[in-house]
């Protein structure tokens with residue numbers, strides 16, 4: 001059966017071109033040129049894949065993403081973005097987008113991303129009622145092939161690996177904290193694979209992608225007829241993971257009501273499908289991940305403290321890529337090999353200049369951003385060395401965050417290029433002056449987080 005794709009972009013010729021291209025590849029493709037049109041189409045049927053521009057004339061891709069995820073849970077959304085919008089795209093991943101591709105779109109890259117999104121749709125966001133042992137095995141296979149992965153030699157990586165080894169054989173709940181794309185899911189799966197439950201199911205649930213009113217049924221299942229739309233019995237994620245591990249990604253996105261239900265299930269080790277009067281015993285290890293400040297959410301009453309402690313029996317921090325020092329090039333070479341394999345290319349190495357850029361760039365989207373940038377560079381490389389000219393502007397000239405244009409004029413932007421190392425200290429000093437030494441604002445202006453700003457200030461002995 002052909003898969004259905006909706007392409008949304010206000011650039012009409014581009015949209016038509018993509019439609020023709022994808023149709024030739026055997027997909028059934030529809031176009032929408034704005035958010036309203038897109039919502040109408042999505043209201044009529046759920047697409048397998050939605051490819052949407054981040055900027056639309058009447059809304060943005062992020063709002064649309066939320067709408068799609070609330071309407072069609074298994075639709076995979078791929079964002080198309082300009083390089084200056086990578087941060088937005090990274091945020092979108094937190095809200096359940098499958099991936100982002102940078103414009104100008106490369107045909108091979110988009111086909112590959114669509115294929116990967118379809119694989120994910122068929123496996124991770126499975127219809128749980130169909131879970132056979134075979135399907136479970138597939139779920140595990142697709143997530144990680146442990147041997148292939150980079151362990152790293154830096155201090156932070158060594159500590160991370162040590163923690164994984166220590167906690168894996170226990171039954172402790174683990175809370176993995178880290179920015180988007182730092183490898184939290186990979187850590188979770190490694191823990192499962194090193195645990196006594198490794199031959200049992202590993203079920204990854206993207207909590208950010210579950211609509212609030214479907215959450216109980218997704219987690220605990222339902223019986224036929226228990227609500228409109230419950231046309232068959234459905235096994236929930238907890239039952240599907242019985243005996244094994246459940247990975248709750250983006251756990252901070254769960255609504256308060258669902259948090260209550262989750263806590264009860266974890267404490268009592270029993271779940272009751274929606275509409276059923278029978279409880280099912282479950283034996284589950286929980287690994288959760290978040291890129292939010294959960295203690296703050298607890299303080300502000302948005303996340304239940306008891307659930308936080310239940311999940312955080314052991315906390316692991318997934319380090320930012322920029323903090324992984326000597327491992328950065330190890331990761332880059334790993335992604336180079338992987339891209340060669342996927343794209344059937346034979347690019348040998350990076351030029352010295354490219355390596356230098358990799359070592360000084362801040363990598364706001366962490367490993368996922370690096371993977372995408374390298375895949376694209378490999379595609380664009382004609383010889384056998386990746387040179388600077390195939391790298392995106394974003395990473396050659398890291399500019400200040402686009403949200404800050406109200407604070408800094410365009411001419412001043414040039415002065416604030418961060419991480420081209422020599423002028424980094426000056427960029428920080430200038431930014432601080434511009435915003436009257438407000439560190440939060442300065443971090444925004446520089447497009448980095450506050451912690452990074454503090455570290456850099458320490459490094460350059462900048463005192464206020």
Ligand SMILES: Nc1ncnc2c1ncn2[C@@H]1O[C@H](COP(=O)(O)OP(=O)(O)OP(=O)(O)O)[C@@H](O)[C@H]1O
Pocket residue numbers: 093094148149150151178179180181182183184185186187249291318334367368371
């Ligand atoms: N140790 C590793 N070696 C090689 N690749 C890795 C490693 N860790 C993660 N990756 C790759 O980096 C990408 C991002 O990893 P992952 O999805 O685990 O991040 P995440 O923190 O869960 O992201 P998000 O917060 O967006 O859910 C994936 O393509 C993953 O395969």
